[in-house]
Amino acid sequence: MNSLIIASRELRSLFLSPLAWTMLGVTQLILAYMFLTQVDYYLTIQPKLVGIPNAPGITDLVIAPLFANAAVILLLITPLLTMRVISDERRNKTISLLFSAPISISEIVLGKFLAIFSFLLIVLFSIALMPLSLLTIGELDLGKFSACLLALALLMAAFNALGLYMSSIASQPTVAAVGSFGALLLLWIIDWAGSNSGNSSNLLEYISIMRHFENLLRGLIHSTDIIYFVLFIAGFLILSIRRLDNDRLQK
Helix, strand or coil: CHHHHHHHHHHHHHHCCHHHHHHHHHHHHHHHHHHHHHHHHHHHHHHHHCCCCCCCCHHHHHHHHHHHHHHHHHHHHHHHHHCCCCHHHHHCCCHHHHHHCCCCHHHHHHHHHHHHHHHHHHHHHHHHHHHHHHHHCCCCCHHHHHHHHHHHHHHHHHHHHHHHHHHHHCCCHHHHHHHHHHHHHHHHHCCHHHHHHCCCCHHHHHHCHHHHHHHHHCCCCCHHHHHHHHHHHHHHHHHHHHHHHHHHHHC
16 A cells, blocks of 8 residues: 555656656657558558468557567666656655655555556557557457557566666666666667577577567567566566665664
């Protein structure tokens, strides 16, 4: 219950700042342009696909690329959302007040996580409206569309958890943002070198967040990918709790 109270307060304060509205507007503008570009491309090649058996449909050629593009944009904006969550408390010397409140560290971390994730779900909802608009002119593969939604939701939660941890260990929001972006980018491209050279590593492929995201984006929902994201999110939330627990003991 305390986590929900913290989440609602954090979400309210987020929308009172111009940052949230700017991110929503810019994200929608960029993705809408990319979406319309993909639709135009699909309409151009559609006559050529008619005679091809098992040809890719609008879900593969429009929706999946839209969610892939959204993932790249989220890689850029999520560190900006999470950078102030805890490091701002430390910079403004208000973290002692937070520690003295009659709530547990777990509730504090979970509340702040839910606040950012709620904002990201609003972004996800606005993205989902674009493919749904295509129902007026054609049919969608709702199974693959649902897999794309699941993939992006898990990716958002993973980005959020890592960004929250970086914010918990950084003393300045800028440092937290740069650290989050660097760590996420590394996890995104960690297996590129092996793939390009033909000597791919199973370990690097499993660590790479992009590999698991792409599997879900293709509609291939495996327990391995789901477990990876669950462990990733839980791991960084636990690390954030442990970090703040140590800070509280030192106060």
